[in-house]
Amino acid sequence: MSVSIRDLGIVIGSQTLVSDVDLDIADGERVGLIGSSGSGKSMISKAMLGLTPDDAVLSGSVNLSGVEAVGADEVTLADLRGRYVGTILQDPFSSLNPVTTVGRQIELPLRLHYRLSKAERAGRVRRMLAKVGLDAGLADRHPNELSGGQAQRAAIATALITSPRLIVADEPTTALDSIAQRQIVDLLVRLVDDSGASMLFITHDFSVLARATTRAYVLEHGRVVESGATSDLLAKPSTPQAGRLVGAARKLALE
Amino acid sequence: MRFLIRRLVSFAVALLGLSVVIFAALRILPGDVAVVMAGLNSPPGRVAQLRAEMGLNRPLPQQYIDWMAGLLTGDYGKSMLTGQSVTSMVVERASITFPLIIFGLLIASAVGLGLGVAASLATGNGVRTFFRVFGIVGGSIPALWGGLLLVLLFARGVGLIGLFPSQGFPQEGWGSPGAAFASLVLPALTVGLIDGASLMRYTRSALADVMHNGCMIEAMACGYTRAQALIHVGLRVIVPQLVSVAGLMFANMVTGVMVIENLFALPGVGSGLIADLGDRDLIAVQSELFMLAAFFLLVGLFVDVLHRVLDPRLRRSSEGRM
Ligand SMILES: Nc1ncnc2c1ncn2[C@@H]1O[C@H](COP(=O)(O)OP(=O)(O)O)[C@@H](O)[C@H]1O
Numbered sequence: 001m002s003v004s005i006r007d008l009g010i011v012i013g014s015q016t017l018v019s020d021v022d023l024d025i026a027d028g029e030r031v032g033l034i035g036s037s038g039s040g041k042s043m044i045s046k047a048m049l050g051l052t053p054d055d056a057v058l059s060g061s062v063n064l065s066g067v068e069a070v071g072a073d074e075v076t077l078a079d080l081r082g083r084y085v086g087t088i089l090q091d092p093f094s095s096l097n098p099v100t101t102v103g104r105q106i107e108l109p110l111r112l113h114y115r116l117s118k119a120e121r122a123g124r125v126r127r128m129l130a131k132v133g134l135d136a137g138l139a140d141r142h143p144n145e146l147s148g149g150q151a152q153r154a155a156i157a158t159a160l161i162t163s164p165r166l167i168v169a170d171e172p173t174t175a176l177d178s179i180a181q182r183q184i185v186d187l188l189v190r191l192v193d194d195s196g197a198s199m200l201f202i203t204h205d206f207s208v209l210a211r212a213t214t215r216a217y218v219l220e221h222g223r224v225v226e227s228g229a230t231s232d233l234l235a236k237p238s239t240p241q242a243g244r245l246v247g248a249a250r251k252l253a254l255e
Numbered sequence: 256m257r258f259l260i261r262r263l264v265s266f267a268v269a270l271l272g273l274s275v276v277i278f279a280a281l282r283i284l285p286g287d288v289a290v291v292m293a294g295l296n297s298p299p300g301r302v303a304q305l306r307a308e309m310g311l312n313r314p315l316p317q318q319y320i321d322w323m324a325g326l327l328t329g330d331y332g333k334s335m336l337t338g339q340s341v342t343s344m345v346v347e348r349a350s351i352t353f354p355l356i357i358f359g360l361l362i363a364s365a366v367g368l369g370l371g372v373a374a375s376l377a378t379g380n381g382v383r384t385f386f387r388v389f390g391i392v393g394g395s396i397p398a399l400w401g402g403l404l405l406v407l408l409f410a411r412g413v414g415l416i417g418l419f420p421s422q423g424f425p426q427e428g429w430g431s432p433g434a435a436f437a438s439l440v441l442p443a444l445t446v447g448l449i450d451g452a453s454l455m456r457y458t459r460s461a462l463a464d465v466m467h468n469g470c471m472i473e474a475m476a477c478g479y480t481r482a483q484a485l486i487h488v489g490l491r492v493i494v495p496q497l498v499s500v501a502g503l504m505f506a507n508m509v510t511g512v513m514v515i516e517n518l519f520a521l522p523g524v525g526s527g528l529i530a531d532l533g534d535r536d537l538i539a540v541q542s543e544l545f546m547l548a549a550f551f552l553l554v555g556l557f558v559d560v561l562h563r564v565l566d567p568r569l570r571r572s573s574e575g576r577m
């Protein structure tokens with residue numbers, strides 16, 4: 001699925017959180033969105049699919065393979081979500097439903113969008129668990145029984161179960177230590193490439209970005225300040241904002 | 256399992272404590288059943304004789320132990336005035352009160368959950384205001400006043416539209432189910448609507464909290480619309496909280512029902528207890544209060560266990576301690 005964002009603006013109350021954002025993702029491309037915490041990355045990812053808070057006002061355009069998402073009605077958006085677009089939200093612990101089992105959570109997009117028998121669904125969940133490296137027995141557990149890495153993998157499994165055409169991953173590694181981070185990023189990249197989907201990968205960490213994306217946008221205070229090939233951004237950042245993020249990533253890598 | 260045992264022990268301790276309090280309170284209560292029974296102007300000898308017959312001249316600890324021994328063997332004693340066994344009196348009265356409470360709870364749940372969800376989904380300003388006003392007004396109306404209002408509106412004979420009876424319960428009880436049911440409609444509506452308004456406010460504020468919860472956004476990201484996510488995920492997440500609230504509501508209703516039974520002249524547990532108290536029927540009041548206390552505590556026990564079953568997070572944390 002291709003994405004074309006033009007002039008996106010997000011306002012809540014009297015606060016302008018995002019403005020003038022242009023962002024493109026080609027079919028099958030993995031694109032990064034990097035910026036310090038609070039710069040508006042999550043807001044942009046939510047605005048793509050109607051997940052922004054009730055009182056958010058959107059302007060501009062988000063085109064998903066020909067479908068306009070800004071101002072679209074709920075039913076259209078809900079049909080895109082989980083079927084064509086898989087979302088991995090920022091904190092998996094708070095996003096997994098606390099009162100349902102991991103298996104029920106992972107199969108939810110399947111239940112909402114496809115008519116499958118219970119056995120077929122269970123089979124798909126089992127295969128998906130294996131793909132993300134989770135034990136089949138975890139399907140009957142509740143989220144509070146998982147470790148951080150397991151919860152993250154369960155969230156990835158939920159986003160990928162329907163083989164969506166676009167994956168939006170919002171800081172899928174922040175909660176993890178650096179070894180687990182690398183494992184999760186590599187896993188995600190492999191699964192996304194295998195399925196031929198596109199991906200928007202959000203992070204505030206340049207060291208992760210290089211593994212996950214080929215091209216990236218740098219966000220600062222809700223505006224895109226720089227964009228280009230991820231390797232170029234890393235090698236010679238041209239704005240101070242990107243320079244700071246790269247510097248922070250280098251320091252992290254040296255530690 | 257350990258949770259259950261702990262909970263059962265605290266149940267037993269609380270019940271024992273309450274039995275002492277009930278027993279002591281009734282000895283302090285002014286007025287003497289022997290005097291009442293003998294008649295105010297009867298000679299002192301007659302009063303003393305009656306007191307001895309009823310065992311009221313035994314030492315207090317002895318009286319308490321005898322009473323408890325009776326309770327443990329299922330003997331709740333006899334009414335001092337009528338000689339009828341307290342158990343059969345309570346069973347007869349509960350056959351009115353219990354259906355009334357259940358009926359009221361059903362109305363409260365339907366109104367509270369239905370309007371709570373509707374209020375959470377409402378977007379128009381006018382609709383929001385309506386729900387808010389209903390919640391505040393309904394939740395703060397005293398039961399007596401609300402009951403009178405319903406009588407004035409719907410009671411046969413006095414009401415604007417005479418739909419339901421407002422006084423008494425059919426002689427043959429549930430032997431004539433239609434009439435029995437009809438006589439419970441207005442009282443149940445009174446308690447049901449009032450508690451329903453409170454439940455609605457609670458449901459709406461709990462859902463508003465859940466709205467910003469990550470699991471709601473996740474549910475929407477999986478393909479639910481906002482309304483669907485609210486109903487399928489939001490409601491389920493707050494169910495354990497709602498069960499606790501419903502338990503409180505249930506307990507509240509038992510007391511609310513005492514007022515309501517008097518207003519609608521229903522011979523239930525509440526009005527019976529008040530009548531026995533007026534008659535200084537010591538044994539009856541004592542055992543009735545004990546049964547009520549046991550009932551309250553049982554509801555609390557049930558709610559706690561159910562809460563735990565419904566909320567996996569609690570189950571886990573209790574296992575962690577083992
Ligand atoms: N519900 C909300 N209402 C108002 N402001 C919000 C809300 N959620 C987030 N914000 C603000 O929007 C800005 C961008 O937030 P976010 O997109 O989460 O940043 P990031 O994901 O880049 O860390 C922050 O300044 C944050 O305080």
Ligand SMILES: [Mg+2]
Pocket residue numbers: 041042043090170171
């Ligand atoms: Mg964020």
